Amino acid sequence: xxxxxxxxxxxxxxxxxxxxxxxxxxxxxxxxxxxxxxxxxxxxxxxxxxxxxxxxxxxxxxxxxxxxxxxxxxxxxxxxxxxxxxxxxxxxxxxxxxxxxxxxxxxxxxxxxxxxxxxxxxxxxxxxxxxxxxxxxxxxxxxxxxxxxxxxxxxxxxxxxxxxxxxxxxxxxxxxxxxxxxxxxxxxxxxxxxxxxxxxxxxxxxxxxxxxxxxxxxxxxxxxxxxxxxxxxxxxxxxxxxxxxxxxxxxxxxxxxxxxxxxxxxxxxxxxxxxxxxxxxxxxxxxxxxxxxxxxxxxxxxxxxxxxxxxxxxxxxxxxxxxxxxxxxxxxxxxxxxxxxxxxxxxxxxxxxxxxxxxxxxxxxxxxxxxxxxxxxxxxxxxxxxxxxxxxxxxx
Ligand code: PMP
Numbered sequence: 001x002x003x004x005x006x007x008x009x010x011x012x013x014x015x016x017x018x019x020x021x022x023x024x025x026x027x028x029x030x031x032x033x034x035x036x037x038x039x040x041x042x043x044x045x046x047x048x049x050x051x052x053x054x055x056x057x058x059x060x061x062x063x064x065x066x067x068x069x070x071x072x073x074x075x076x077x078x079x080x081x082x083x084x085x086x087x088x089x090x091x092x093x094x095x096x097x098x099x100x101x102x103x104x105x106x107x108x109x110x111x112x113x114x115x116x117x118x119x120x121x122x123x124x125x126x127x128x129x130x131x132x133x134x135x136x137x138x139x140x141x142x143x144x145x146x147x148x149x150x151x152x153x154x155x156x157x158x159x160x161x162x163x164x165x166x167x168x169x170x171x172x173x174x175x176x177x178x179x180x181x182x183x184x185x186x187x188x189x190x191x192x193x194x195x196x197x198x199x200x201x202x203x204x205x206x207x208x209x210x211x212x213x214x215x216x217x218x219x220x221x222x223x224x225x226x227x228x229x230x231x232x233x234x235x236x237x238x239x240x241x242x243x244x245x246x247x248x249x250x251x252x253x254x255x256x257x258x259x260x261x262x263x264x265x266x267x268x269x270x271x272x273x274x275x276x277x278x279x280x281x282x283x284x285x286x287x288x289x290x291x292x293x294x295x296x297x298x299x300x301x302x303x304x305x306x307x308x309x310x311x312x313x314x315x316x317x318x319x320x321x322x323x324x325x326x327x328x329x330x331x332x333x334x335x336x337x338x339x340x341x342x343x344x345x346x347x348x349x350x351x352x353x354x355x356x357x358x359x360x361x362x363x364x365x366x367x368x369x370x371x372x373x374x375x376x377x378x379x380x381x382x383x384x385x386x387x388x389x390x391x392x393x394x395x396x
Pocket of ligand 1: 087088089090091119168216227341
């Protein structure tokens with residue numbers, strides 16, 4: 001944990017002066033200035049309710065909302081009507097799972113896997129408690145679902161398969177092309193949690209393989225509190241039971257006044273990320289390769305997590321051999337990194353437990369990542385801090 005002297009203003013001042021580096025980009029990212037600029041007018045100057053059909057304030061807001069929807073549909077290569085705006089990937093995952101399972105009927109079967117985000121696993125548990133059937137696929141040592149395991153599971157009828165595109169904790173990319181082909185052959189929709197995808201993997205490498213996709217803005221330099229669910233209307237046609245009943249918003253699939261500034265920010269952030277994905281991935285890989293060398297030199301017994309190649313560019317996760325993540329945080333107070341997912345802070349990572357690590361080993365897990373808020377010199381500075389902080393000396 002950060003010492004008291006490094007909280008609040010102090011951290012902010014150090015970051016501004018370039019002496020502290022935020023590397024917890026898989027937890028969240030700052031809103032990019034151009035994204036903030038796009039959102040700004042929609043908070044107060046242009047504040048209408050997009051569902052107000054009787055006056056210009058409402059029409060203007062509706063125009064912004066539908067403009068953002070069209071822009072996002074263009075990025076994803078789908079129809080605008082195939083998007084439902086939500087409060088983030090958590091809600092999009094909930095709508096995807098419960099929406100499809102409830103529409104399929106009581107007792108219908110969900111197939112997923114144990115390294116999913118908690119927002120998928122908790123819904124799966126709830127479905128099980130309600131009498132639904134849930135099959136958890138096995139994963140290999142890198143957290144990857146073997147396609148043969150899905151092939152076996154699909155010998156029995158299922159209403160939905162949910163496998164994340166990219167794991168937030170260990171960085172592994174799932175083999176969506178293979179899994180998608182199996183689902184298509186079986187006539188079962190495939191949902192992917194794509195919260196970590198924008199700016200790291202081109203959307204075109206994910207969208208064609210899935211029937212449903214959850215995305216979030218705040219992992220890609222957009223605002224917190226907004227995301228979307230893509231649900232295809234054709235081949236296959238996905239039927240969704242609304243989970244937030246209310247007004248007729250979002251084609252009756254999600255009630256509630258749509259937050260226009262946030263949706264404008266979501267579209268701006270994802271457009272920016274998609275336009276930069278090739279350049280960002282290259283810089284991310286270079287930075288991570290440099291940091292990895294430093295860690296390997298300092299800690300020969302380090303255990304790297306996730307798949308070596310099929311992983312999010314710039315994402316590094318490892319288990320320290322001889323000290324806890326907290327020890328490392330104390331030794332490198334000018335680096336902002338984490339020990340796994342922010343939303344699970346405090347508990348041993350279910351992802352590491354699913355990979356066969358002990359709770360103590362999970363406490364020695366470190367995750368850090370590159371993001372485009374870092375400038376060209378920053379990776380070198382970070383490497384210097386890592387070298388000093390790890391120092392090759394056992395703290396145990
Ligand atoms: N899925 C994954 C893979 C994530 O990393 C996160 C964020 N930790 C979420 C879902 C939840 O996203 P949101 O914060 O937008 O609800």
